[in-house]
Amino acid sequence: MFKKFIALEWKKFIRSANFQKSLAFKIFIGIGIFILLLYALGIGVGLFFLLKEQIPEKDPWQVVNTFIVFWFLGELIFRYLVQKMPVLTIKPLLILPIAKKKVIKYGLGKSLLSIFNFIPLFILMPFSAVLLFQGYSPINVISWFFGILFLSYTLNFITFLVNKNETFFYSILIILASLIGLEYFDIFKISTIAGTAFNYFTNHAYLIIVPIITLATSYILSFKHLKKNLNLDNLITKQKEVKTTDLTWLNRFGEVAPFLKNDIKLIWRNARPRKTVLSGFVFLFYALIFIYSKSGFNGSPYMLAFAMMFVTGGFAMTFGQLVPSWDSEYYQLLMSQNIKYKTYLDSKWYLMVVAVVVSFILATPYIYFGWKVYSLLIAGLFFNAGINSYLVLLGGVLNRMPIKLNEKAKAFGNTQGFNMTQMLIAIPKMFLPILLFGIPYKLINHNAGIITVIGFSLIGILLKNFFLTKIEKIYQKTKYKTIAAYSENN
Amino acid sequence: MIHAKNITKIYGTSTVLNIDNLEINKGQSIGLVGNNGAGKTTFFNLLLDLIEPTTGTITNNNIIVNQSEDWKPFTAAFIDESFLIGYLTPEEYFYFIGELRGKNKADIDTFLSQFTEIFNDEILKKKKYLRDLSKGNQKKVGIVAALIGDPEVIILDEPFANLDPTTQIRLKKMLKSLTENKKVTVLISSHDLLHVTEVCERIVVLEKGNLIKDLKTSPETLKELEVHFSV
Structure with a gap:
């Protein structure tokens, strides 16, 4: 069944007017993505040494842990604004004998193929490799690597859940802005608290269970959310009375x-x-x-x-x-x-x-x-x-x-x-x-x-x-x- | 008023429209009939300069439609939902079209009052966006909007489809009264032979892009068309 979905997607892709007229353009975009991933690799390799040089008195890994909470909030905003949610034409599939579960699983799976899930991977992988070469405990590095990756994928599914929710977006934006403000003026340092938490996680490899649980929870929640919404009632706009404004x-x-x-x-x-x-x-x-x-x-x-x-x-x-x-x-x-x-x-x-x-x-x-x-x-x-x-x-x-x-x-x-x-x-x-x-x-x-x-x-x-x-x-x-x-x- | 000469539209190797000569006089009401793929919508799209003719020209009041935009002030059309702006309420849409045709809000309000029957209390003052109306009600809005600003040429693609029986009858009455004073040229296409013979004084039959019959409507026309299409 998944194979058939993929075949449908492929046809949709190559038969769109936009694609047929602009192959050169697609190549241009492809190169753009390639450069982006190259940058990510560069950051991954260089980050450790850069931090060591800039802040020699601290352990680079701990510095990363301190600020990773800002990365996550920023990532969430960026994903919300830019990440494309996979579009699957639902209506014709609803009446066919296909289990709804399969349609949803396919949609969720496809979302993982987004470039936004590759960028963290391309940064984390070389960074973790550098950590290993620097002689950090392999078990801690590996559990950290997967932990952070899973948290990033959790964000992928959260984006799914809040894709239609503007209030959520504004809240995250306000939280991020106020955290940066409080941090900047030394009033409340979220980085200290988050840093302690992430450092604790780093030193206790078994805590990998926490990101696994968040990832699983976010997956299940998106699955349920989509399942609930996968019927025609939700395809038809809920009719609200509209306000008209005078723009004379x-x-x-x-x-x-x-x-x-x-x-x-x-x-x-x-x-x-x-x-x-x-x-x-x-x-x-x-x-x-x-x-x-x-x-x-x-x-x-x-x-x-x-x-x-x-x-x-x-x-x-x-x-x-x-x-x-x-x-x-x-x-x-x-x-x-x-x-x-x-x-x-x-x-x-x-x-x-x-x-x-x-x-x-x-x-x-x-x-x-x-x-x-x-x-x-x-x-x-x-x-x-x-x-x-x-x-x-x-x-x-x-x-x-x-x-x-x-x-x-x-x-x-x-x-x-x-x-x-x-x-x-x-x-x-x-x-x-x-x-x-x-x-x-x-x-x-x-x-x-x-x-x-x-x-x-x-x-x-x-x-x-x-x-x-x-x-x-x-x-x-x-x-x-x-x-x-x-x-x-x- | 409208003159199509040597007009063809070819996509790849298939000819979807091929009309040597079709002249429509001012004040005439003309019905285009034909099975799916006969070229009715293609003809309308060419007339509205939405697609490019492969050969030939169409003139609308002596203006070549794909060379000048001067036919736009006196031509109005409703082809499908892509002529509606989904995020406007019906009133806002009518006012918008009105502004484009030099009518102010009061003009439009007066104009709309004559359609109270057709609207049947389901369209005005309902505080709904056009995209949330049913297909039939959307069609009513589109057809009425095409009448704003006293256009001299009105083009309607399948105006009867999706409408309830009562509205179909009212629409027929309305279309007939439009051409009574011989000032407005009306072009409609339809799959409903009965309606189209009632409304139009001239019927053009298209088949696979070719014009195969051009009839002046008489009491026998309906019979003739039924025979033609029952093969």
């Missing part, structure tokens, strides 16, 4: 107002776009990594410029990347209604600019880090509105993936916010500001770099009509292909 204040945007109103409803009322916007929000904090790491702030202003572009560009990166896929469910309507394609693109442009401005306002606290950082934020505001917005719309031409807006109702539903594929296309675009800022910075000074970025962006904004007309032509050319790809799932 948006009418001042004129011609594009109806679309803006729709897009706000789209984000507000559908599981996937909501989550995507959420992941865009995370980028507001992105530059902090570079500011706080020693190498970023003083070492390379280029990397800082790069990071600051992300702060205001997060929404464009995550949501904008999938224009026009968000409208894929009713694309035929938009293509035959009384709409000029350019007006449609124009509305998406406005949406992105509004989001960039909102991100800019939310990012005001960056002022704390002084003019150099804040001026880069201003440059980012202009860059994202005047240049990146067009690049993102252009990227949409390449992307013909239909999106099911409201997958929430399905037991094996896929509600992931954004996918790695989109991220990987977007990253090269972000190198443009490094060039625009970096060259004048190198030749003259910081302010010259800022002025150059703003100057080019202003030209971009002034030439909006020109750029949108160009992009419209490309969209028009690929119109039929796009319609065909979007109707694939309908």
Whole structure:
């Protein structure tokens, strides 16, 4: 039976329009994953020695144990946002003589094949090997290795359980933020407590039973959860009374107002776009990594410029990347209604600019880090509105993936916010500001770099009509292909 | 009003539509009938420029549909659920279409009041998203939305399917009154020979992509069609 499921999956994969048109693209992604795993291996090998060098007074293994709790919380958030839950088309299987158990087992098993379960393995394996070579007790190292791996797999199943639960996500985010805050200001050190616990576990190999129990429990719970949800009642959306909101204040945007109103409803009322916007929000904090790491702030202003572009560009990166896929469910309507394609693109442009401005306002606290950082934020505001917005719309031409807006109702539903594929296309675009800022910075000074970025962006904004007309032509050319790809799932 | 000339659509090696010449006059109501795979929806998709013709052209009011977007202001269609926006309530959807066709909220409210019978208290003010309505009610919304803004060309694919008997009868009445003043051109496709002969003054029969019959509706038409399809 599993063999048949796998055959079905394989057919679904190779027969999708997206795959047939973009083999080169799949290869590109494959290379990306390969590099990622290579990095993981590198970290695994190097971590021990790096810690030994940085914190010579402590045992590296114990240091890892101290901070592993943060790794787990971070992993949980990352999994929630990015990990794809395996989608199995349930409806036709329900009435066939297949035991429900088998369908569920297959789904759960498939989720273990995710790249997110390989990354921990690729870090843990070399790290444990290094530990063995360093002469730690083999029995302790092995039980630790499996213990941590099992805990990571437990997270895999927890992700399954909470896939549809946004409250859970916010709670974890708040817990993580407050733990980091408390840790940073020396009020309450979770790392001490967790460190003691993990060290105790490390020294008592028989405690491997604990991760085994958590893994088994999480597996059984997900199994039960899915079994309960595996019937048509849950495929049909529970009907709730909906609240309608008055958005007439948006009418001042004129011609594009109806679309803006729709897009706000789209984000507000559908599981996937909501989550995507959420992941865009995370980028507001992105530059902090570079500011706080020693190498970023003083070492390379280029990397800082790069990071600051992300702060205001997060929404464009995550949501904008999938224009026009968000409208894929009713694309035929938009293509035959009384709409000029350019007006449609124009509305998406406005949406992105509004989001960039909102991100800019939310990012005001960056002022704390002084003019150099804040001026880069201003440059980012202009860059994202005047240049990146067009690049993102252009990227949409390449992307013909239909999106099911409201997958929430399905037991094996896929509600992931954004996918790695989109991220990987977007990253090269972000190198443009490094060039625009970096060259004048190198030749003259910081302010010259800022002025150059703003100057080019202003030209971009002034030439909006020109750029949108160009992009419209490309969209028009690929119109039929796009319609065909979007109707694939309908 | 609509003129299809030498129009073909070929996928790979199979020809799904091949019409030498089809002219539809302004104010005519025309019914497309044919078995599955006859090319009815393909023809509508070509007319709406949703797919590209392999050869030939279709003009709508002398505008070549795949070269200019100028036919959009006076053409409206409902083909299937992909013409609905699932996360809107019916009211919001009507207002949205209204805005695209230059009608304000009050215009739409007045417009909707004439459909109270058809809506049967199941559509308006129910605080439900379109995706949560039944197939039949979704269809009603789609058909009514296609009438917003006094379009001159209305295209409906299988309008009678999924509708309850009462609504089918009301819809027939509505479609007939649309073409009474000879200003609106209506194109519908249907598998229901009885309905389509009642509503349309002209019936075009398609078979495997070819136009094989073009009849002016008369009392004998239904009989003739029944004979044709009973082979």
